[in-house]
């Protein structure tokens with residue numbers, strides 16, 4: 335199985351190449367700088383891996399680079415700046431596409447604008463295949479389904495504590511934080527109106543303050559959970575840190591964060607669903623090493639798209655993959671997940 339990795343020379347892209355090699359899949363490294371791509375291939379133990387140079391302003395060259403591969407993974411961000419040409423090229427080449435974006439405006443644009451073109455080309459386009467985008471969307475699907483009832487609201491929360499971030503993430507976050515935060519309210523994406531609130535982490539006695547952030551789930555969950563409201567929140571302390579993250583500060587972050595710090599960094603995605611009758615359920619997924627997890631998730635997603643296929647069009651993770659089966663696969667790499675009933679709200 336041949337998987338194209340566009341942006342393979344970056345931090346996330348190089349982890350994806352390494353994970354492809356670990357899984358016995360064949361990476362095809364695509365980007366703008368042959369030397370950087372070759373160095374990644376060597377570091378991944380595959381100096382013979384194919385390297386293809388194609389610039390973002392040459393869609394035909396990108397499409398040609400993708401044409402004989404099974405799936406395209408795009409890890410070149412900020413996606414708001416560089417993402418769309420790669421989506422267009424994958425659709426032109428007729429290859430399934432996924433990316434590692436966490437940028438809400440880009441995600442919304444891809445999901446809404448490229449659905450018809452992807453359907454016409456017969457390919458699946460799955461953005462936000464990351465350590466928050468996929469676990470958050472899949473656990474929200476399972477948590478809502480647990481209630482067997484119409485859903486009044488889903489809250490999707492990223493409860494990780496602030497940790498090491500790459501310069502690439504810093505650049506993307508700096509671009510996000512200057513935008514209005516968005517929630518799905520009354521079946522439409524609108525500026526956040528609700529005040530900051532609290533949430534309780536599983537296993538912890540006290541609730542923690544959380545603040546609104548347009549996590550990928552705000553855009554992906556309404557595509558498969560029938561509900562008028564989806565809110566995204568992160569820990570207040572993480573929100574405060576992001577708020578201080580300017581484009582200048584992002585440039586001071588390391589290109590490659592400290593690997594020991596990353597290995598010890600826990601991520602936790604939590605979904606709370608409330609049914610129209612007040613019954614509530616909570617689901618959570620947790621693991622370590624956020625960037626390593628993104629690589630594992632992106633490669634498993636690519637493998638499933640190539641092997642099992644998926645409906646044509648733009649898809650939320652839960653529309654592309656069976657949620658429990660995908661999370662069970664992640665469990666083989668140390669990820670834990672659970673769905674449980676909460677006391678009803680009267």
Ligand SMILES: NC(=O)c1ccc[n+]([C@@H]2O[C@H](COP(=O)([O-])OP(=O)(O)OC[C@H]3O[C@@H](n4cnc5c(N)ncnc54)[C@H](OP(=O)(O)O)[C@@H]3O)[C@@H](O)[C@H]2O)c1
Pocket residue numbers: 340341342343344345346347365366367370390409410411412413416434435436437464465466467500501502503504506507589625628
């Ligand atoms: N949970 C999440 O939301 C999550 C998790 C992981 C990653 N991500 C996202 O993934 C993206 C990559 O992060 P990273 O840390 O890997 O960043 P990075 O190390 O800076 O890598 C960026 C990649 O994009 C390529 N690129 C940049 N500008 C380009 C251009 N004009 N034309 C062609 N290629 C270009 C770079 O190529 P060169 O080497 O040629 O410069 C490099 O391969 C970020 O947007 C990050 O937010 C999100």
